[in-house]
Amino acid sequence: MNSRFLVALPLAAVLAFPALAQTSSTSSTDTNAPATTQSTQSTDTATGKQPLQPPSREGFWGRVNPFARKNYVKRQTDPIRDRVNELDDLTAANSKSIKDTDARAQAGIKLASDKANEADQHAIDAGNKATVAQQSAQQATTRIQTVETVVGNIDQYKASNQTEIRFRPGQTVLSKSAKDALDEMGDSVKGQHGYIIEVQGFASGKGQVAIENSQKMAESVVRYLVLNHEIPVYRIYLVGMGNAPVTGTDADAKTKRISGGRVEISLLKNDLEQLASGGSAPTTTMDQQQQPK
Numbered sequence: 001m002n003s004r005f006l007v008a009l010p011l012a013a014v015l016a017f018p019a020l021a022q023t024s025s026t027s028s029t030d031t032n033a034p035a036t037t038q039s040t041q042s043t044d045t046a047t048g049k050q051p052l053q054p055p056s057r058e059g060f061w062g063r064v065n066p067f068a069r070k071n072y073v074k075r076q077t078d079p080i081r082d083r084v085n086e087l088d089d090l091t092a093a094n095s096k097s098i099k100d101t102d103a104r105a106q107a108g109i110k111l112a113s114d115k116a117n118e119a120d121q122h123a124i125d126a127g128n129k130a131t132v133a134q135q136s137a138q139q140a141t142t143r144i145q146t147v148e149t150v151v152g153n154i155d156q157y158k159a160s161n162q163t164e165i166r167f168r169p170g171q172t173v174l175s176k177s178a179k180d181a182l183d184e185m186g187d188s189v190k191g192q193h194g195y196i197i198e199v200q201g202f203a204s205g206k207g208q209v210a211i212e213n214s215q216k217m218a219e220s221v222v223r224y225l226v227l228n229h230e231i232p233v234y235r236i237y238l239v240g241m242g243n244a245p246v247t248g249t250d251a252d253a254k255t256k257r258i259s260g261g262r263v264e265i266s267l268l269k270n271d272l273e274q275l276a277s278g279g280s281a282p283t284t285t286m287d288q289q290q291q292p293k
Contacts, residue, residue, distance in 0.1 A: 157196060157268035158270070159266055159267070159268055160268065161188060162265070162267070163181045163185055164262055165178040165181060165182075165221065165263045165265070166178075166261070167260065167262060167263070168260060169204060169260050171261065172213075172216045172220050172261075174224060182221065182224055183228070185197075185225075186228065186229030187229070188267070189229075189231065189267065195267060195268060195269045196237060197225065197266070197268070198237050198264075198268060199218045199222055199239070199263060199264075200218065200239055200266075201219075201221075201238075201262075201263050202241050202242070202244065202263070203217065203242060205243055207242075210242035211240050211241075213242075213261060214243075214263075215238075215240030217263050218238050218239070221263050222236050222238050
């Protein structure tokens with residue numbers, strides 16, 4: 001009987017030791033639990049929920065149960081699985097929000113770039129228009145200066161073409177060579193502006209007779225130009241010089257009188273023709289001596 005008691009006593013001590021150790025551990029854990037809970041409650045989480053609490057002691061084995069069943073394991077892992085799913089959903093929502101924000105930022109950047117390009121194009125167009133306006137203003141200034149010059153020289157005529165027609169004494173009829181010379185002059189003034197024709201008649205003899213003869217020769221020239229070339233009469237200035245002396249072409253030549261009859265036709269132009277054509281008209285001087293046939 002004593003031997004059995006001695007064997008049972010160590011066995012009971014061995015079995016009671018784990019229970020005592022587990023009870024002490026549970027008491028210390030329960031003592032520290034409020035502090036842990038208090039510190040955990042003050043911690044922010046991604047889901048906004050309180051952190052998971054450690055499972056309470058269950059059964060003889062407590063938290064570490066080597067003989068745990070499926071239901072026990074499921075009860076322990078379901079809260080963890082729910083939190084993991086919530087974190088996955090939260091991560092997906094954050095990723096979508098980041099993508100949406102990036103898309104809006106890219107759209108804003110593209111819109112700003114398009115507006116900047118449009119503003120640059122408007123600036124280029126404005127610069128081109130300013131250049132065109134400046135060129136137009138320069139052309140207008142040049143044109144005004146040209147008009148001012150023309151107006152200033154409106155009454156100044158320059159000899160452009162000169163022709164001399166000879167007549168036999170007492171003759172007033174134009175010869176063929178004289179008509180050809182007048183035709184050439186008449187063709188040169190068709191459609192032109194700013195010109196006048198000066199016709200001077202000279203005749204041999206004395207006094208009023210010479211003046212009348214020179215007048216008749218000059219009138220025959222004017223009549224031909226008006227009838228055959230439709231030159232307005234107001235552009236022709238006629239004068240009968242009679243036997244007025246003519247200065248020779250040489251510097252040392254003395255004033256002399258020419259025998260026979262002759263008519264000098266001078267084409268005079270001012271700057272109106274230059275203004276109408278937009279350029280300077282060439283000035284030529286041609287001296288022709290026409291002998292009657």
